[in-house]
Amino acid sequence: MTPYDAFLSTHKVMLAPMAGVSDVAFRQLCSEQGASLAFTEMVSAKGLSFANERTAHLIDLYAGEALVGVQIFGHEPNTMADQAKWIEQELDGHLAVIDINMGCPVRKIAGKGDGAALIQDPVLAERIVHEVASCVSVPVTVKTRRGYYDGVETCVDFARMAQCSGAAAIAIHGRFATQMYAGAADWGCIARAKEAADIPVIGNGDVFSAQDALELFESTGCDAILVARGAQGNPWLFAQINAALEETFGAAGDGPQEDCMRAGAFPTPEERIQMARRHAHLLDDHHPKAVVRMRKHASWYVKGVPGASAARAAFNSCSTVDDFDRAFDALLERLSHSPEGKQGTIG
Ligand SMILES: Cc1cc2nc3c(=O)[nH]c(=O)nc-3n(C[C@H](O)[C@H](O)[C@H](O)COP(=O)(O)O)c2cc1C
Structure with missing residues (x-):
């Protein structure tokens, strides 16, 4: 068994990298709910090479984060290799894997030759992987898309x-x-x-429920999965997937899901609000300015909660953790008077 086989045998259901979303607070909550590994949002190798503080912040760990996956992007093999090495040293034993972004289609990334642009330049892509993999001792993975242009599938090659x-x-x-x-x-x-490939393949795309995850594993034979949008406002999804994997295959990796509250259950409206509140406080503890990120997270958490639309309007004018606390209190108060009440679950 290679070190990476061992890695994947414990990391089956992972939080995907999401720019502006998978920061320390969100990674902590998803890991607590059973994500066996959580990736940082994509980090610019070039930005790191300029010792840009805001870029370096993206690899901050939360207290107690044992292992993290770091995703880098760029197109210069040497810069990417040097920065991967720097990340490995900086994270001092906490780095599980370096992932290379070869799939981001947004213009400000792909337009500069990074991300998905590398799908169209497999020779450069190969050099990048080779150089990065030769510079670090942790496994190096590639995250890509089915292909670049609609109808032209290149992911097998x-x-x-x-x-x-x-x-x-x-x-x-x-x-x-x-x-x-x-x-x-x-x-x-x-x-x-x-x-076609002998290396493990990690499936990704449209996993919004435990059933989706089971179908992705079963229909593709993939070795692990990455979950992105399905986890937004819904870290419980990891516990639900792990519970379904356990039930179907009898094993669900090493995630801490046994510690999760009612592993695999759907949260009640009150639990959603509690989780959102905790998320806001974790963000604030990390950096008070980061709490504005909570506007979108809070809106995701309250999806389906009675009174959510008024709460969303309130979240959009919150700037501090106290503002969010007041908005959550107001929502709980409204909920206590609502016919649906605080109980019942939202899947
Ligand atoms: C807000 C957002 C930010 C994302 N940022 C990244 C990123 O930094 N790196 C990356 O490889 N993919 C990024 N993605 C893509 C996801 O990792 C994932 O590949 C995609 O959303 C499909 O998975 P899903 O259907 O589970 O959402 C992002 C997706 C979203 C929604």
């Missing part, structure tokens, strides 16, 4: 490229870059890559 250049696994989001998020993710391409 890309998986072979990743394998030959020293990647320990490849994560595939089953949409073309030009699709952005339109349409449904195609899981067939993940199955085809799994068939």
